[in-house]
Amino acid sequence: MITAITVLGAGTMGLGIAQLFAEHGCQVTLYDPKLQSLNERSLDAAASPSIVFMSDFEKAVTTADLIVEAVPEQLDVKRDVYARLEPLIKPQAIIASNTSTFALRELAANLSFEDRMIVTHFFNPAKHVPLVEIVGLPSTSPAILNEVISLLQHCGKSPVVLNKDIPGFIANRLQAALMREACYLLENGVADARQIDTVVSDGLGLRWALKGPFEIADLGGLDIWAKVTGHLFPELSRSSEAPQSILERAGSGELGVKSGRGFYEYEDGPHASEQLSDRMKQLVSFRTKLDQED
Ligand SMILES: NC(=O)c1ccc[n+]([C@@H]2O[C@H](COP(=O)([O-])OP(=O)(O)OC[C@H]3O[C@@H](n4cnc5c(N)ncnc54)[C@H](O)[C@@H]3O)[C@@H](O)[C@H]2O)c1
Missing domain, CATH: 1.10.1040.10 (N-(1-d-carboxylethyl)-l-norvaline Dehydrogenase; domain 2)
Structure with a gap:
């Protein structure tokens, strides 16, 4: 069951995704290595008792049930984040990338959590646009997809699950x-x-x-x-x-x-x-x- 959610990256998308989950009763941790230099107005607007802002990676990810990655759209940056997650996360944690363009197979290749990784592609502003595109791999368990779909529906979203993993989705x-x-x-x-x-x-x-x-x-x-x-x-x-x-x-x-x-x-x-x-x-x-x- 997804109770604790960590969002990685407090930029345009990460802030909105964190707010969405917090407003629907989830415990949310929002991690960003540059927390201090981020737009104060946006951070203030996102401030909520259910969002904990953190710049300590290990603390931010070890207890999460769902980790939503919203870091810049660069393969090396994303892959580096996943490599750092591998030794730290709970064995059953689900990893969801908010990538706009990369195929999931490219993001997830050879990771120990490959079978628990999916794409959840939100749209800006993430709090308000209903659509979330979801992509899994042929090896992704339907239970994982169903768990994330239920959570998103609980948050008022209309998830669309793609039949195939394709760069850029629909x-x-x-x-x-x-x-x-x-x-x-x-x-x-x-x-x-x-x-x-x-x-x-x-x-x-x-x-x-x-x-x-x-x-x-x-x-x-x-x-x-x-x-x-x-x-x-x-x-x-x-x-x-x-x-x-x-x-x-x-x-x-x-x-x-x-x-x-x-x-x-x-x-x-x-x-x-x-x-x-x-x-x-x-x-x-x-x-x-x-x-x-x-
Ligand atoms: N902006 C959009 O409209 C939009 C829409 C859908 C999907 N996306 C996707 O969402 C992701 C994030 O996009 P964005 O527009 O929010 O970017 P952004 O540049 O606004 O924010 C990225 C954040 O990630 C942080 N960051 C950098 N390296 C990090 C690391 N190693 N660990 C954690 N955080 C790190 C940065 O400090 C920054 O705050 C990208 O994959 C993008 O393609 C963006």
Whole structure:
């Protein structure tokens, strides 16, 4: 049974995941080696009697039933964390990575807890977005998956368990496909970032909040979709590299909200994140009401 949860990494995702579990009655330990240098406003906002902040790795992990890893998306950093976990954790502890892109088999290869390791891919803001993608290996016991699914459902989440272990899972593959085309349109001067964002948030995104692409295709008519995909697929970007419009900004320290500038300028980055979180909460609650009316 999962009682004690340790979240590794108190960044954007780790803080939100820790808050989610704490608000649903779990004992949560949040570990980060750079606890002192983290954004004070975010840490204050996350402060809760059920979250213990720690920068002592051994203490943070030895009694945990579930360890959620939310450290940076670098294979060597993640693998190093797992190697440090191996001698310390309880024999039955479950390890869940919040990776956005790595296949589980790559993360878990040759670890002593390979069979007890899964992916739980939360979405930002983790407290409010209902979806969590879950990935196991063929050797993962159904009991482990069921235990984590029950916990997530108890926390109000809608877990989707993938049939196969694939890099990027479902959501990030779809999102990356959209981003490739969005950057292509931007870089070719078809529209600026605001225009492209408006097309998504005022059009496609509103629809997708209610129905996924296959239901939308059914509603539009598959005869039409046969034409749309047939005519447009040859026109779409086929780039297999990260887009210049992202590489150049990231290379010059324009990292988005966290540095004050990305595709847009941010005078108050933490406020922008808080606003997204608040609006997401309201949107999810509104959609829940709509679902109940159906
Ligand atoms: N940001 C997102 O929208 C998002 C969404 C879904 C999944 N993810 C994934 O979640 C993970 C974390 O992403 P993030 O956006 O929260 O990153 P982040 O950079 O905001 O936070 C990472 C945190 O990990 C800490 N850290 C660094 N090395 C560590 C170590 N060895 N042990 C413990 N903590 C360590 C850092 O100090 C930092 O506080 C990544 O795998 C990322 O791909 C991110």
